[in-house]
Each structure stands twice: as C-alpha cells, then as structure tokens.
Amino acid sequence: AQRVTQPEKLLSVFKGAPVELKCNYSYSGSPELFWYVQYSRQRLQLLLRHISRESIKGFTADLNKGETSFHLKKPFAQEEDSAMYYCALSGMIKAAGNKLTFGGGTRVLVKP
Amino acid sequence: DTGVSQDPRHKITKRGQNVTFRCDPISEHNRLYWYRQTLGQGPEFLTYFQNEAQLEKSRLLSDRFSAERPKGSFSTLEIQRTEQGDSAMYLCASSLATAGELFFGEGSRLTVL
Numbered sequence: 001a002q003r004v005t006q007p008e009k010l011l012s013v014f015k016g017a018p019v020e021l022k023c024n025y026s027y028s029g030s031p032e033l034f035w036y037v038q039y040s041r042q043r044l045q046l047l048l049r050h051i052s053r054e055s056i057k058g059f060t061a062d063l064n065k066g067e068t069s070f071h072l073k074k075p076f077a078q079e080e081d082s083a084m085y086y087c088a089l090s091g092m093i094k095a096a097g098n099k100l101t102f103g104g105g106t107r108v109l110v111k112p
Numbered sequence: 113d114t115g116v117s118q119d120p121r122h123k124i125t126k127r128g129q130n131v132t133f134r135c136d137p138i139s140e141h142n143r144l145y146w147y148r149q150t151l152g153q154g155p156e157f158l159t160y161f162q163n164e165a166q167l168e169k170s171r172l173l174s175d176r177f178s179a180e181r182p183k184g185s186f187s188t189l190e191i192q193r194t195e196q197g198d199s200a201m202y203l204c205a206s207s208l209a210t211a212g213e214l215f216f217g218e219g220s221r222l223t224v225l
Contacts, residue, residue, distance in 0.1 A: 034213075043115075045215075098207050099145065100155075103154050
C-alpha cells in the first residue's frame with residue numbers, strides 16, 4: 001500500500017522568511033514524487049516533480065529515500081505563495097498508470 | 113481554454129436521487145482519472161481509464177458509483193441513490209500515458225441534502 005503524510009495542516013510565515021513543508025511517504029518500490037499546488041479559486045496544478053530536479057517559483061524538493069521524505073522548501077516566502085500544497089506519490093508500476101496518492105495537504109499563509 | 117472541463121460545477125440534490133458528472137479531458141490525453149475530495153482532505157483516487165478501458169477502481173468505490181468513457185474521449189461519473197456522505201468535490205484529471213503529470217479540472221461540487 002502507498003501512503004503520503006503531510007503532518008502540518010497549516011503553516012503561517014512572514015514574507016521573506018523560509019518555509020518548509022514536510023512530506024513523508026510509504027511505498028515498497030521506487031516511487032515518483034510530486035508537489036501539487038492549488039491557489040485560491042484555481043484548479044490543482046503541478047508545482048514540481050522529483051525526477052526533473054528543477055526549482056519552480058523558487059521552490060525545491062529533494063527525495064530522501066532513506067528517510068522516505070520529499071520536503072518542499074523555499075528560502076524566502078512571498079505573499080503569492082499563499083496556497084494549498086499537496087504532496088503526491090505515483091508508483092513506478094506501468095499497470096498503475098499515473099495514479100497519484102495524495103497527502104492531506106498543507107495550507108501556507110504568507111503574512112506581509 | 114483547452115484544459116480539462118467538468119460539468120456541472122455545482123450540484124445540489126436530495127438524498128436518494130441519481131446524479132451524473134461529465135468530464136472532457138485535454139483532447140490528446142488518453143488517460144482520464146476521477147478523484148473525490150472532501151473538506152480538509154487531499155484528493156482520493158476513485159478510478160481511471162486508458163482510452164475507453166477502465167483499468168482500475170478504488171475499493172472505496174461502492175456499487176452505487178459507475179464511470180464510463182465510451183469513446184475514449186469524455187467521461188461520465190454517475191452516483192445512484194445518493195447519500196449525504198457522497199457530498200464532496202469530484203475532480204477529473206487527464207494525462208498522456210507517457211508522462212507523469214496530471215492536469216486537473218476545476219471540479220464538480222456535490223451537495224446531498
């Protein structure tokens with residue numbers, strides 16, 4: 001079974017402060033990990049995925065297989081980063097398609 | 113707008129009635145997914161199609177739920193004899209078989225009174 005845990009329901013930070021969203025997963029094989037974001041009144045959209053190893057909007061995430069974690073980080077939060085963030089996992093099994101298992105989400109509030 | 117579209121956006125119904133949601137995926141995408149999201153939770157997988165074939169259904173999907181994708185394009189999700197516990201946002205997403213990214217619609221919110 002695959003599971004994704006986001007322990008923080010809400011993160012409130014001041015503009016310019018660092019922000020880190022925690023994500024832990026359980027999966028017996030080699031997973032593919034994603035962060036999806038939902039801004040106010042917008043649809044859920046991909047922020048980044050671990051295999052691309054790129055920084056999007058200043059966010060980075062490193063897959064740590066030893067700790068089974070995929071934490072999302074940004075050194076200097078901006079007000080436009082206020083949103084709902086979901087960590088998601090896809091099993092590397094072709095038969096499972098691209099089916100994603102989502103965590104419960106973390107709401108980020110960046111205060112001015 | 114060539115993104116995933118869902119209809120209706122909101123549906124209010126009485127307990128025991130049937131409801132149907134429609135999803136139009138991005139045209140070249142051969143995979144289509146249905147998810148359910150309740151307040152304070154992440155999206156929960158329901159089922160997915162590759163072209164017209166329904167390849168997986170969640171064990172959480174009761175017999176009252178049925179989904180179709182008859183021509184491998186749009187899909188419908190029907191809920192029969194709705195219950196108050198069915199109240200949720202129903203999300204549709206599509207993707208290419210060769211790519212990991214899912215593209216989501218804006219969702220259909222169901223309220224069962």
